Amino acid sequence: MNFILKSISFIFHPIMMPLIGVIFYFSKSPRFLPMDIIQAKLVSLFILTILLPILLYFLLKSIGSTSSIYLKSTKERIFPLILNAIIVLLIIIRVLPINEIIELYFFFLGILISTLSCFLLAVLKFKVSIHMMAVSGVFMFFLALSIHFSININGSLAIMAVLMGAIATSRLHLKAHTYPELIIGFFIGLMPQLILVNYWL
Structure with missing residues (x-):
């Protein structure tokens, strides 16, 4: 059981969640997009949301700014969260501008708001669950897409709900984490996506 629970935290690490959200969007969206554009977006996002954060993590670890990929202390979280916010801002400006794919633009804008909220709490010495923040944001995005495109994705939503419980x-x-850290992480991830729904739903 210990191995399984550790594996869940590792496999569903927060850096995986944005790309999962984007892949889900492209698989469910009824809008036509040329395959070469989809592939270019996915490759760009894979590099920016997964490869680059991993490389930056090893850089921070080599200079002693962090000791674990799970960022156990609030002090360890500050630089990674700043760097992640910069990466997300770059994605919003260069990869997914508002005039191209509006749903994904606001999805990443919500991620940016969640990341900055988590950063501010880390500065205030409060550690929230980034795992819960990431998975709850994706869950809300899935829910909004089901309403936006009028599609039945109850199975996907059920899987995400189970996944949230497993991660918690x-x-x-x-x-x-403690219960308050998990609960606050959940709302920090979910609320920006919920609020921004008003701009694209």
Whole structure:
């Protein structure tokens, strides 16, 4: 059981969530987009949301700014969150501007707001669950897409709900977070996506 719960935290690490959201969007959107454009977006996002953060993590680890990929202390979180906010801002400006794919633009704008909120709380010495923040944001995005495109994705929503429960259980079992940290992480991820729905739904 310990191995399974550790694996859940590792496999569904927050850096995976934005790309999962984008892949889901392209798989469910009824709008036609040329395959070469979709592939270019996915490759760009894979580099920016997964490869680049991993490289930056090893850089920060080599200079002693962080000791674990899970960023266990609030002090360790400050630089990674700043760097992540810059990456997300770059995505919004260069990869997914508002005039191209509006749903994904606001999805990443919500991620930016969540990241900055998490950063401010880290500065105030409060550690929220980035895992819960990431998965709840994607869950809300899925829910909004189902309404926006009038599609039945109850199965996907059920899987995401189970995944949120599994991640929360994993973080508690590993003593990485307390209940308040998980709950606040959940709302920090969900609320920006919910508020921004008004601009594209």
